[in-house]
Amino acid sequence: MPARRGEDYIKSIKERQPTVFYGGEVVKDVTTHPAFSVAVKTLARMYDLQWEDGYREKLTYTLPGRGDRVGISYLIPDSTEKLIRIREGSTLIYDNMYGFFGRCFDYLNIWTGVFAAHSKDFFGQPEPRFGENVVNFHERCRDNDVFLTHAIVAPSVDRSKMASQLADPFIQAGVVSENSRGIVVRGAAMVSTAAPYAEELIYFPNMLRDPDPRYALAFACATNSKGLKFLARRAFTPRPENTPFEYPMSSRFEESDAFVIFDDVLVPWEGVFVYKQVEKIPLMMWKGVMMKAWFNHHFNIQYYSRLKFLTGLAIVISTTVGIDKFVNVQEKIGELLIYLNLTKASIIAAETAATKLPNGLVRPNAEIAVSCSQFNMKAIPRANEIIKLLAAGSMISLPSSVKDLENPEIRKYIDKYLSGTGTSALERIKVFNLAWDVVSSEAGQRYELYDRFSRGDPTIMWAKMYEQFDDQRDESVAMVRRLLDEMGGPK
Numbered sequence: 001m002p003a004r005r006g007e008d009y010i011k012s013i014k015e016r017q018p019t020v021f022y023g024g025e026v027v028k029d030v031t032t033h034p035a036f037s038v039a040v041k042t043l044a045r046m047y048d049l050q051w052e053d054g055y056r057e058k059l060t061y062t063l064p065g066r067g068d069r070v071g072i073s074y075l076i077p078d079s080t081e082k083l084i085r086i087r088e089g090s091t092l093i094y095d096n097m098y099g100f101f102g103r104c105f106d107y108l109n110i111w112t113g114v115f116a117a118h119s120k121d122f123f124g125q126p127e128p129r130f131g132e133n134v135v136n137f138h139e140r141c142r143d144n145d146v147f148l149t150h151a152i153v154a155p156s157v158d159r160s161k162m163a164s165q166l167a168d169p170f171i172q173a174g175v176v177s178e179n180s181r182g183i184v185v186r187g188a189a190m191v192s193t194a195a196p197y198a199e200e201l202i203y204f205p206n207m208l209r210d211p212d213p214r215y216a217l218a219f220a221c222a223t224n225s226k227g228l229k230f231l232a233r234r235a236f237t238p239r240p241e242n243t244p245f246e247y248p249m250s251s252r253f254e255e256s257d258a259f260v261i262f263d264d265v266l267v268p269w270e271g272v273f274v275y276k277q278v279e280k281i282p283l284m285m286w287k288g289v290m291m292k293a294w295f296n297h298h299f300n301i302q303y304y305s306r307l308k309f310l311t312g313l314a315i316v317i318s319t320t321v322g323i324d325k326f327v328n329v330q331e332k333i334g335e336l337l338i339y340l341n342l343t344k345a346s347i348i349a350a351e352t353a354a355t356k357l358p359n360g361l362v363r364p365n366a367e368i369a370v371s372c373s374q375f376n377m378k379a380i381p382r383a384n385e386i387i388k389l390l391a392a393g394s395m396i397s398l399p400s401s402v403k404d405l406e407n408p409e410i411r412k413y414i415d416k417y418l419s420g421t422g423t424s425a426l427e428r429i430k431v432f433n434l435a436w437d438v439v440s441s442e443a444g445q446r447y448e449l450y451d452r453f454s455r456g457d458p459t460i461m462w463a464k465m466y467e468q469f470d471d472q473r474d475e476s477v478a479m480v481r482r483l484l485d486e487m488g489g490p491k
């Protein structure tokens, strides 16, 4: 089947409705439920984009031997050129969404190809069937343009203990039994963005929290598998009385997040990628498969679009109220441009210094991709802070809704007192409604949490740099040792 259109995705998710708890009920249809329909609509629009003139060539490629055009993010890059083609596709997607909606389909499509590329040298060792499983998974997702979610972090019941030390050893997902059909998984995962409207879920632990082999597992299963349940958080979509005029970001890019419950889910053997091989768990992220390099490179692509947007927003805010000539304001806009260009440089550098692996896969340079993405864990919240510092009280002195502008009695005051520097009141209100939604609304705040934590806690992740990048560490220490040796001194 060729790459999907929006209506194909909506039809499929209606038919395969996962078990989603919301507001004390089981959701009947995520495509029409107000908590999820915004995200479903946005995703459907992005699937449609795959077929639009000007996008089709960049967002899809022709599958050799079949002639079907499939999503570009399913391409397994065996050259830097292909890595760049995938990035150009993602850039089109994220520019289209102003750098929001981090979990568009391309994010996890890329993972399926990376898994497949490591079928023989990682997943298939020593059991070839697990290697075959990742290849089949990649091909099935690509051929059906499946929308995926992932869950990798154990619930934060007590971070000071290992999973097996908790009163209930199945808080973190683990295997309770196995049979001829597959493994039975019990436990939970703390967040899975997009899960309520996804068709398949990828699970593996983000780190070796416990060396007990029952937790050493990686798999994929259908989101409507028996026993798999999603507890969705409150939706941050606009209130019923509001419109995209007041909430231009939340009304389009509010992604859902859900807590994942594996209530004795039978994962068929064909979905199992790692089982009982404890040593493989840390290798999924670092060294071995090195998913860190892949998803952080993708985050940098998202953030390049977001930083372009935030820089533009800061400039528009400044010119709207006549503060753009002040040096302290220019300094802050300059700071945004520095983050933007560092991110751009890191994307290019991670591709030009990519590593060609013995299995043929060309992987973005891990040190560069991880460093930039982890820098952005702090730079993006700082960019949001800059928007707040520049927009200040103008984000508050706004009419309650578009209806105030539609009433001539109120409008005359709005037009007089709420105009900007050479800007109508209408334009100025749009600018500050947008600023509020991006940095201060519930959806805006959720994005800031996502920017800080979605690829791990920044403290632990920054410390991991020291632990993991041993080549760079050794090179730096050797440099100092050389000078120390040259210093001589008494015996």
Ligand SMILES: Cc1cc2nc3c(=O)[nH]c(=O)nc-3n(C[C@H](O)[C@H](O)[C@H](O)COP(=O)(O)OP(=O)(O)OC[C@H]3O[C@@H](n4cnc5c(N)ncnc54)[C@H](O)[C@@H]3O)c2cc1C
Binding pocket: 150, 151, 152, 153, 156, 159, 190, 191, 192, 193, 194, 257, 446, 449, 450, 453, 454, 455, 456, 457, 459, 460
């Ligand atoms: C909006 C959003 C979307 C997300 N989407 C997904 C998703 O789709 N899939 C997914 O799998 N996950 C997702 N996550 C979860 C994310 O991966 C976790 O939030 C992240 O790994 C951090 O874990 P935590 O929140 O439990 O914080 P913790 O790691 O528990 O950190 C909380 C605090 O405790 C400190 N701390 C914790 N442990 C230690 C320690 N051992 N030593 C020292 N200090 C410690 C940290 O420094 C930090 O200050 C998402 C998170 C957010 C916010």
